[in-house]
């Protein structure tokens with residue numbers, strides 16, 4: 001690849017004003033400051049995708065770096081608290097488990113909690129792993145407050161459910177205050193340098209020309225710059241993740257809002273329920289090979305717990321990723337960079353980590369091949385790690401009610417995932433791959449929840465006598481349960497924030 005190192009980057013153009021566009025513009029402006037000018041182009045005629053309501057805890061760091069006040073954010077985006085995701089009917093029909101953002105028990109340096117727990121189970125303990133997880137206990141009790149404790153055992157990591165449209169609006173206001181220029185208009189043509197193919201300018205429908213040195217493609221699934229213009233190519237993963245459509249419809253709010261997302265598996269896909277302050281987000285992710293759009297529509301509408309507001313909206317997608325997320329002077333962020341279905345609410349996080357990566361590798365003095373290669377390498381690893389975690393849910397299960405689940409259970413899976421599963425099956429060993437977004441506690445909960453039983457536990461767990469082991473577990477359970485009686489309900493917490 002050619003170096004383009006004479007061209008100092010002074011002007012960044014962000015194409016798209018969805019969640020990706022405004023997150024990119026706001027964080028880059030906040031962190032890089034006056035060293036670059038940022039102009040964001042968006043078209044109200046096209047609009048944004050309008051879904052993407054569930055997040056994971058790192059979003060809090062994003063907001064903190066911007067200096068956003070949590071209470072104001074919750075009010076403005078009609079947010080609720082998310083402590084994890086409940087997976088219903090995933091292992092088998094009628095069974096459920098929570099993937100909480102917390103961690104069960106307390107792990108020692110050389111022996112994770114679940115080894116002690118496994119030994120206790122073999123001695124007859126009837127508890128579940130989640131009886132030792134504060135996030136799970138609060139989720140089930142419908143309680144929440146920020147706990148200020150230095151003891152990691154009492155951490156209560158949280159994320160949010162929010163209205164995606166309101167979040168983009170919130171960030172737009174914030175970005176414009178920092179000095180980001182917003183231009184409304186439809187991009188109809190892209191001008192490229194004849195020798196290098198680098199993008200030089202966007203031409204709008206009204207004829208105006210927006211020039212730039214670096215272009216961030218946040219144009220959503222259209223991928224106007226990275227694919228339409230630069231023909232970067234796409235790596236398709238739909239043989240592992242076979243769902244290719246989603247239907248989404250909001251419904252009226254419930255009297256009581258749950259502090260977690262619900263993911264309910266059906267015979268050829270799964271349904272989400274996301275509680276917001278003013279409504280519920282609902283959707284069905286499904287395989288078009290097994291469900292017609294009409295069947296999916298009926299299934300979704302018959303499984304709402306409150307009255308639908310408006311018509312259901314259809315989305316078509318191919319799970320996979322752009323072969324190069326940074327190509328020439330274009331970086332794809334958001335849906336233009338690829339699509340992983342929203343089972344673990346990772347897309348908004350992928351936006352966040354892509355911006356952070358870009359800021360670290362920002363080509364102030366011009367684009368150099370080594371930075372591009374590093375960016376693309378890190379992006380690939382990140383996508384693959386999340387892909388594997390999502391496949392785990394589909395592959396490890398005991399459902400026999402449809403071809404969909406049988407295929408997924410019997411298919412070949414990526415070697416990286418096969419190894420992780422085998423290691424855990426053999427002796428309960430779990431390691432976090434470098435930079436993996438999901439910690440050991442996430443892999444543990446999903447592996448156990450989906451039905452993997454390790455054959456053995458680490459012998460360090462035998463260093464305690466039976467009485468010492470049970471005493472340790474009883475004490476831990478008491479510590480984890482202790483805050484519950486003092487915490488307000490999740491609704492009280494939200495109401496208090498909104499009142500103030």
Ligand SMILES: Cc1cc2nc3c(=O)[nH]c(=O)nc-3n(C[C@H](O)[C@H](O)[C@H](O)COP(=O)(O)OP(=O)(O)OC[C@H]3O[C@@H](n4cnc5c(N)ncnc54)[C@H](O)[C@@H]3O)c2cc1C
Nearest residue numbers: 016017018019020049052054187219220334335342347348
């Ligand atoms: C069914 C579904 C459910 C999802 N649920 C979740 C979830 O729970 N959690 C999560 O993290 N993520 C979720 N996602 C992903 C999430 O919605 C996206 O990651 C997020 O909204 C970012 O979208 P975006 O900004 O890349 O694209 P978009 O919102 O589509 O924005 C594209 C922007 O580009 C502009 N544009 C396009 N073409 C042009 C043009 N020619 N000229 C000018 N402007 C143009 C548009 O006007 C728009 O402003 C979900 C996705 C789907 C499909």
